[in-house]
Amino acid sequence: MEKMVLVTGATGTVGRDVAKLLSKQGAAVRAGVRDQAKARQRFDDDIALATFDFEDDSSFAGALDGVGKVFLLPPLLANQVEVTNAFVDAAKRAGIRHIVKLSVIGIDHATQFTFGKWHAANEQHIRESGLAFTFLRPNSFMQNFVTHFSPRNGSIYLPWGNGTASFVDTRDIASVAAEVLTSDGHEGKIYTLTGPAALGIADVARILSEAAGRELKYVDVPEDAARDGMLQAGLPQWQVEPIMELHAINKQSRWSAVTSDIENVTSNPATDFAEFARDHADRFRAS
Ligand SMILES: NC(=O)c1ccc[n+]([C@@H]2O[C@H](COP(=O)([O-])OP(=O)(O)OC[C@H]3O[C@@H](n4cnc5c(N)ncnc54)[C@H](OP(=O)(O)O)[C@@H]3O)[C@@H](O)[C@H]2O)c1
Numbered sequence: 001m002e003k004m005v006l007v008t009g010a011t012g013t014v015g016r017d018v019a020k021l022l023s024k025q026g027a028a029v030r031a032g033v034r035d036q037a038k039a040r041q042r043f044d045d046d047i048a049l050a051t052f053d054f055e056d057d058s059s060f061a062g063a064l065d066g067v068g069k070v071f072l073l074p075p076l077l078a079n080q081v082e083v084t085n086a087f088v089d090a091a092k093r094a095g096i097r098h099i100v101k102l103s104v105i106g107i108d109h110a111t112q113f114t115f116g117k118w119h120a121a122n123e124q125h126i127r128e129s130g131l132a133f134t135f136l137r138p139n140s141f142m143q144n145f146v147t148h149f150s151p152r153n154g155s156i157y158l159p160w161g162n163g164t165a166s167f168v169d170t171r172d173i174a175s176v177a178a179e180v181l182t183s184d185g186h187e188g189k190i191y192t193l194t195g196p197a198a199l200g201i202a203d204v205a206r207i208l209s210e211a212a213g214r215e216l217k218y219v220d221v222p223e224d225a226a227r228d229g230m231l232q233a234g235l236p237q238w239q240v241e242p243i244m245e246l247h248a249i250n251k252q253s254r255w256s257a258v259t260s261d262i263e264n265v266t267s268n269p270a271t272d273f274a275e276f277a278r279d280h281a282d283r284f285r286a287s
Contacts, residue, residue: 003068003097004028005181008052008087011039013143014102015073017174018181023047025182032063054083060090067094069181072101078238080118085125098132098187100180102173105139105192105255113249114242134186136176138193139255140246142167142276145204146283155217156208159226159244160201163251166194166258167204169271176265191261196270198256204273211277212284223247 005022009015010031023029023046032052033039039049052063054077064070070091074084091099103119111120126133144167145151149158173193180186199207205218221229226247230240249255262270277284 002028004030004066005069005071006030006032006063006067007071008032009073009075011042012073013141013147014170014173016042017171018071018177019043019047021174021178022181025178027182030067054087057086060087061094064091064094064096067096069098070096071177071181072099074122076239081121084122088126088129092129092131096131099126100134100136100177101126103135103137105137107137113245132187134180135190136173136193137190138173139168140165142169142195142273145208146280151216151284154215155219156201156205157219157221158201159221159223159247159251161220161251162200164198164200164253164256165250166198166256167273168193168195169276172262172270176262179265191265192259193262194259196258196272198258199273207273207277208284211281214285216284
């Protein structure tokens with residue numbers, strides 16, 4: 001019998017589409033989730049569930065039992081490096097053949113930003129484990145405008161100045177992950193996943209306005225105000241400073257390059273922002 005693919009982060013933005021696409025393609029899928037009752041409502045019965053918590057290593061062996069490949073999505077945890085590395089060790093003990101890890105754009109040996117350093121440490125640990133791997137390094141998600149940067153009272157508040165980025169649709173990331181997990185030839189590869197164009201936030205606001213049929217504005221927030229806003233909203237300090245690092249990178253347009261890795265892997269062009277906006281227009285009509 002074909003071994004299962006374990007999908008971590010399966011209830012999140014990227015992972016839920018990875019699990020669903022794999023299942024649609026006929027793979028045996030197990031979603032590793034913290035709350036099975038909640039997760040069951042989100043998935044059809046063809047997706048098996050296992051209780052899995054990165055912060056509880058006693059959950060690792062059960063989730064990995066009978067699994068051949070893993071989609072590894074480290075969630076935002078202050079101890080990401082330690083818990084993800086411990087999970088990789090457990091995957092090796094369990095005889096996993098291939099780990100497909102979600103990382104982040106812009107990481108190499110000179111990585112300067114905190115979240116990048118964490119992902120780089122996880123990548124390094126996977127390399128040293130000797131397990132077969134594929135690293136997916138996406139740019140900022142288009143879906144951030146639905147989640148983290150959603151408009152408030154008709155405005156998108158970000159400290160990006162005129163900075164631009166080649167935002168990527170998470171549905172494309174999931175398509176790449178599903179392809180890599182179900183076909184040969186991706187071991188040892190690193191894919192940098194971007195959308196088809198670099199956009200500034202004023203461009204984003206214009207495209208979202210067209211899709212939503214109402215005016216959304218970009219408010220270029222001073223950095224201190226952005227920092228204070230996140231703290232007031234209850235984000236812990238350990239998240240706020242690393243997020244400010246990402247904003248600074250984007251203000252400098254450092255992640256504006258466009259790659260063809262999505263099309264090369266999936267044979268479909270990367271989704272452009274206008275399509276993302278049309279597909280999520282309801283989310284922008286009343287925010
Ligand atoms: N946002 C961006 O622009 C961007 C760009 C590049 C890379 N990334 C990377 O993408 C990843 C985040 O992906 P995402 O946006 O799809 O995540 P997300 O929507 O925030 O979802 C996080 C997932 O992780 C699960 N989770 C949280 N804590 C867990 C734990 N202790 N044990 C097991 N599962 C846990 C959540 O499950 P529950 O339902 O139980 O909470 C959920 O399924 C991060 O590694 C980030 O660095 C993000």
